[in-house]
Amino acid sequence: MNQVFIYKTRILRNIYCDVNKLACLLIVFVAVAATDLAAQTATTVSMPTNTIQKSGAVTDSLSVNSVYKPVSLSSKTHIVDWVINIGETSIDGSRFAFYKLYLSSLAATYSLFVPTDEYFIKYIDPIAYGQDVQGVLKFWYNTKTAAVNATVYRYNKSTGVIGDSVALITNSTFLQNRLWKLLDSHIVVGNVESGNSYYVSRANDIVKIAGTGATLNVQGGGDLVNNTVAHTTDYYQQTNGSTYFLDKPIDTALKSVYTILSNTPQFQEFFTLLNGVPVTSVQQIFAIQGVDYRVKFFNAYHYTVYVPTNEVILAAIANNTIKNWATINAMPDGASKTAEVDKLIRFLKYHFQDNAVFVDNQTVNGIYPTAILKTDNTVTRFGTAKSKFLKVGVTGGAAGLTITAESGVTAHVVKSDGLYNIIAKDYVFARLPSGYKNVDGTGSVTGYTFDTSIISTSASAVIHQIDNVLTFE
Amino acid sequence: MKTIIKLLLVFLPLAGSFASTQDTIYVMRSGEVIYKKAVSELDSISFENWSVNRRSITEKIATDDNYSIFYQGLVATGLVDSLKADRDKTYDFMKYMSLLSFSKDMGQWFYDELPRLKRSGFTLFMESDSVFILNGIKNLSELKTYAAGIYNAVYPEDAAVTDLRNRKNSLNRFIAYHIINKKLSLRMLIDAYDTDHMLKTIDMYEYLETFCPGTLIEIKKERSTNQTNIINYVTQTGNSVRIINQFGAPEIYNGYYYGIDKPMCYDINVLNELSGKRLRFDFAGFFSELTNNNLRGNGTINSPSQNINYKIPRGYLSRINFSEQTNVSYLTPYDKFQDYQGDEIVLAPTTGKLYDFTITTPPVPAGTYEVRYGHMTNGKRGVAEMYVDGISAGAPVNLNSKSTNGEIGYEFPHTIAADYEGYENDKVMRNHGYMKGPACYKVPKLGWTTGVNARYSENNLRKILGTFNFTSAGTHTFTVKGLSSGEFQCDFIEFVPVNALENEDIY
Numbered sequence: 001m002n003q004v005f006i007y008k009t010r011i012l013r014n015i016y017c018d019v020n021k022l023a024c025l026l027i028v029f030v031a032v033a034a035t036d037l038a039a040q041t042a043t044t045v046s047m048p049t050n051t052i053q054k055s056g057a058v059t060d061s062l063s064v065n066s067v068y069k070p071v072s073l074s075s076k077t078h079i080v081d082w083v084i085n086i087g088e089t090s091i092d093g094s095r096f097a098f099y100k101l102y103l104s105s106l107a108a109t110y111s112l113f114v115p116t117d118e119y120f121i122k123y124i125d126p127i128a129y130g131q132d133v134q135g136v137l138k139f140w141y142n143t144k145t146a147a148v149n150a151t152v153y154r155y156n157k158s159t160g161v162i163g164d165s166v167a168l169i170t171n172s173t174f175l176q177n178r179l180w181k182l183l184d185s186h187i188v189v190g191n192v193e194s195g196n197s198y199y200v201s202r203a204n205d206i207v208k209i210a211g212t213g214a215t216l217n218v219q220g221g222g223d224l225v226n227n228t229v230a231h232t233t234d235y236y237q238q239t240n241g242s243t244y245f246l247d248k249p250i251d252t253a254l255k256s257v258y259t260i261l262s263n264t265p266q267f268q269e270f271f272t273l274l275n276g277v278p279v280t281s282v283q284q285i286f287a288i289q290g291v292d293y294r295v296k297f298f299n300a301y302h303y304t305v306y307v308p309t310n311e312v313i314l315a316a317i318a319n320n321t322i323k324n325w326a327t328i329n330a331m332p333d334g335a336s337k338t339a340e341v342d343k344l345i346r347f348l349k350y351h352f353q354d355n356a357v358f359v360d361n362q363t364v365n366g367i368y369p370t371a372i373l374k375t376d377n378t379v380t381r382f383g384t385a386k387s388k389f390l391k392v393g394v395t396g397g398a399a400g401l402t403i404t405a406e407s408g409v410t411a412h413v414v415k416s417d418g419l420y421n422i423i424a425k426d427y428v429f430a431r432l433p434s435g436y437k438n439v440d441g442t443g444s445v446t447g448y449t450f451d452t453s454i455i456s457t458s459a460s461a462v463i464h465q466i467d468n469v470l471t472f473e
Numbered sequence: 474m475k476t477i478i479k480l481l482l483v484f485l486p487l488a489g490s491f492a493s494t495q496d497t498i499y500v501m502r503s504g505e506v507i508y509k510k511a512v513s514e515l516d517s518i519s520f521e522n523w524s525v526n527r528r529s530i531t532e533k534i535a536t537d538d539n540y541s542i543f544y545q546g547l548v549a550t551g552l553v554d555s556l557k558a559d560r561d562k563t564y565d566f567m568k569y570m571s572l573l574s575f576s577k578d579m580g581q582w583f584y585d586e587l588p589r590l591k592r593s594g595f596t597l598f599m600e601s602d603s604v605f606i607l608n609g610i611k612n613l614s615e616l617k618t619y620a621a622g623i624y625n626a627v628y629p630e631d632a633a634v635t636d637l638r639n640r641k642n643s644l645n646r647f648i649a650y651h652i653i654n655k656k657l658s659l660r661m662l663i664d665a666y667d668t669d670h671m672l673k674t675i676d677m678y679e680y681l682e683t684f685c686p687g688t689l690i691e692i693k694k695e696r697s698t699n700q701t702n703i704i705n706y707v708t709q710t711g712n713s714v715r716i717i718n719q720f721g722a723p724e725i726y727n728g729y730y731y732g733i734d735k736p737m738c739y740d741i742n743v744l745n746e747l748s749g750k751r752l753r754f755d756f757a758g759f760f761s762e763l764t765n766n767n768l769r770g771n772g773t774i775n776s777p778s779q780n781i782n783y784k785i786p787r788g789y790l791s792r793i794n795f796s797e798q799t800n801v802s803y804l805t806p807y808d809k810f811q812d813y814q815g816d817e818i819v820l821a822p823t824t825g826k827l828y829d830f831t832i833t834t835p836p837v838p839a840g841t842y843e844v845r846y847g848h849m850t851n852g853k854r855g856v857a858e859m860y861v862d863g864i865s866a867g868a869p870v871n872l873n874s875k876s877t878n879g880e881i882g883y884e885f886p887h888t889i890a891a892d893y894e895g896y897e898n899d900k901v902m903r904n905h906g907y908m909k910g911p912a913c914y915k916v917p918k919l920g921w922t923t924g925v926n927a928r929y930s931e932n933n934l935r936k937i938l939g940t941f942n943f944t945s946a947g948t949h950t951f952t953v954k955g956l957s958s959g960e961f962q963c964d965f966i967e968f969v970p971v972n973a974l975e976n977e978d979i980y
Contacts, residue, residue, distance in 0.1 A: 096958065107858040384975065387896055389896075389900055
């Protein structure tokens with residue numbers, strides 16, 4: 001189409017030079033209008049009504065063989081196509097669909113996972129998951145309104161049984177919030193067939209990959225717990241990555257770090273210390289948020305939590321490396337007690353590292369910041385400066401991981417009990433789950449209706465049991 | 474003689490009115506024709522103040538016996554021939570009037586202007602003969618030996634280059650390192666950019682690209698000692714170069730030269746100093762044309778006075794290539810801006826189109842750097858792809874996003890008890906590919922933005938473009954392609970050696 005336009009322009013330019021100027025300007029005008037109209041007609045394919053008007057983009061996303069293109073052309077992906085084309089308005093009034101631009105860009109490589117329409121039948125809503133009445137959403141494409149709606153069903157998280165439908169949600173803000181979060185958890189920047197098993201999605205969710213191409217399988221944190229798998233039904237190799245149509249959405253983890261640690265007996269001693277921070281301290285480990293609790297210093301990112309075995313924790317208490325809360329709480333109030341509180345908190349937070357690292361196929365060899373700020377000028381193993389975050393070094397691969405602390409102490413991931421590569425997810429909602437009514441309208445009389453609930457951000461963490469405590473002094 | 478010239482200047486306009494029937498306009502000086510132009514080639518006639526005693530910078534240095542050794546070096550290397558340019562006479566601002574949209578009487582907070590001229594200019598830092606003698610250099614031959622001792626250590630691969638006109642020759646490097654392609658008065662070295670925006674407690678640095686390929690001169694303003702124009706301070710030795718004499722306008726029409734107190738070289742110490750620190754460049758500093766044509770460095774305009782928005786014609790700035798759909802503007806320092814040095818470059822698309830441009834940066838030493846670009850968010854920026862040296866800086870970025878959005882995660886320092894200084898939030902933002910604004914500048918007049926300085930402003934961000942390995946010293950390109958409507962704002966760019974990240978401050 002562009003070539004024709006240019007060709008016409010050349011011919012018209014010659015006419016302009018040779019014949020009456022006004023007449024030829026008119027011809028040019030008509031040709032431009034006709035060409036542009038033709039271009040719009042050719043590229044506008046079942047566009048949802050709430051999407052952008054054609055922008056005249058330098059790179060027309062539909063003309064690029066991007067990971068988005070299979071979604072735009074398939075008759076099975078109306079839901080994801082609608083989500084990708086949700087438009088936003090800039091402050092100057094112009095409209096754009098960010099995800100369409102994002103996925104069409106050749107500046108990055110993507111792995112795009114696309115559940116086809118018939119499989120959006122069981123989205124376990126995270127906010128409902130934390131309420132008295134849980135719910136699942138079935139997303140479906142309403143051809144009359146050319147929009148996606150959600151039917152809400154009761155759900156029992158203990159038995160996994162889906163009950164009756166209780167509501168229909170058409171609130172665009174709610175749908176955009178849930179589906180953009182879902183879309184983010186289905187985009188990995190990079191190639192998921194690079195040899196590893198674990199990857200981090202745009203939503204900072206962790207996905208596990210097995211197989212390649214048309215036989216690739218995907219599991220999210222929730223799938224790993226429930227032993228479910230998303231299988232590839234169609235596979236497309238595109239210019240900027242690969243697109244995988246799936247037979248179910250990837251289920252992200254729903255259990256928080258708090259829940260996993262508190263419910264795992266082998267983590268009990270470490271959890272007791274984490275959960276014992278005095279309420280008067282501003283340096284809390286956990287805060288009431290999300291499904292139940294979240295790690296307070298987590299943000300929209302991915303992390304690793306190293307949990308020493310119960311025996312090692314008890315030994316560290318016995319040899320006075322650390323004091324337990326009972327001992328500290330028994331101290332008289334004053335500077336010494338405050339110092340011990342601070343010391344224990346810093347010890348605990350030193351076991352939280354930015355960046356999720358896995359016992360996985362490819363070699364790990366990196367230095368990562370932890371959650372502890374260095375407050376002095378002492379020289380440390382990794383040369384951490386004052387007012388920067390103390391670090392750990394991590395090496396290893398499929399056989400295991402070795403963690404080296406600033407003090408030089410090393411620890412190894414314990415694989416024998418299978419307590420490694422455990423995936424957790426901490427959510428932040430706009431309000432606590434109790435601040436909304438349940439999916440069936442029951443619950444708090446002062447609560448906001450469920451269809452106004454918003455997932456703000458989330459963080460993912462991978463938890464490994466280790467055979468030593470980590471110290472930085 | 475002056476009377477004759479004045480008479481000529483008076484009568485020339487009259488002559489011009491009749492000249493339409495004549496072939497040529499002549500300007501004469503001292504009985505000689507110094508300029509002539511066919512009338513048919515003239516659109517207008519304008520006159521500038523000039524003195525019969527005005528000289529080019531090289532003409533002046535040639536007659537200054539105090540700098541004879543340096544001048545001999547200029548001539549021997551051929552660099553003297555590079556300093557003759559004055560004004561691009563093909564540039565006619567009248568051709569670009571269509572770029573102007575906002576006149577002064579429209580009552581906006583700014584009005585559009587065009588650069589009226591396109592001048593070149595130069596600045597030389599030179600050792601006098603007495604300074605050379607103090608350092609054991611009595612003539613050009615000894616200067617050559619001295620230069621070889623310095624530059625062959627830095628560039629051993631070029632030690633065999635004997636052609637003095639070759640830019641890789643050691644004497645050529647020595648001389649070239651003293652030349653800047655900007656006309657910099659003393660205040661224009663750094664003081665002119667110390668606007669009301671800059672915190673007066675934080676040292677300032679300005680970097681000047683020299684004629685020696687891939688090299689910079691650092692100009693420092695040290696607050697604690699109230700000293701300015703400290704050249705190439707080396708932390709390890711405490712040494713620096715200082716200006717002891719200055720020569721320029723009105724006698725010299727295309728530059729300034731300064732006598733310095735000791736030999737100034739891009740030696741190993743200077744190289745190591747610059748290789749180990751954050752190099753922050755104001756975007757306006759990239760373009761010599763803005764300095765040479767008096768667009769940059771004129772202080773802060775205080776509201777309600779109207780700011781000046783210079784519309785930049787295509788081809789005016791040699792260091793930027795932009796598409797026909799891209800409009801480039803330079804906004805001078807304004808008291809309502811929270812920008813580094815108060816000014817900014819804005820690239821906006823024509824209606825319905827998208828911006829697309831490439832800027833060439835000043836050179837940085839070889840090394841591995843984290844590259845960041847500083848800007849202000851205002852929700853008008855659009856979605857864009859960014860590249861450094863043609864290498865993608867990652868997936869497209871929605872520059873409309875507020876900094877407080879979860880994907881960036883800005884939190885105001887001093888608002889979270891558990892993270893009072895905001896260091897934990899710095900880590901969070903870094904994980905998301907961003908940093909807060911530097912704490913070295915502020916908005917003089919609150920209103921459009923807030924905060925005691927840019928670190929405390931949710932509108933000021935640094936986008937981390939990535940870590941890049943530069944195998945050799947030199948310039949680099951920063952390319953931005955708009956994917957959705959919006960304007961792109963350039964405030965500053967930072968090159969930070971990765972080995973300097975750990976000890977980097979918040980300023």
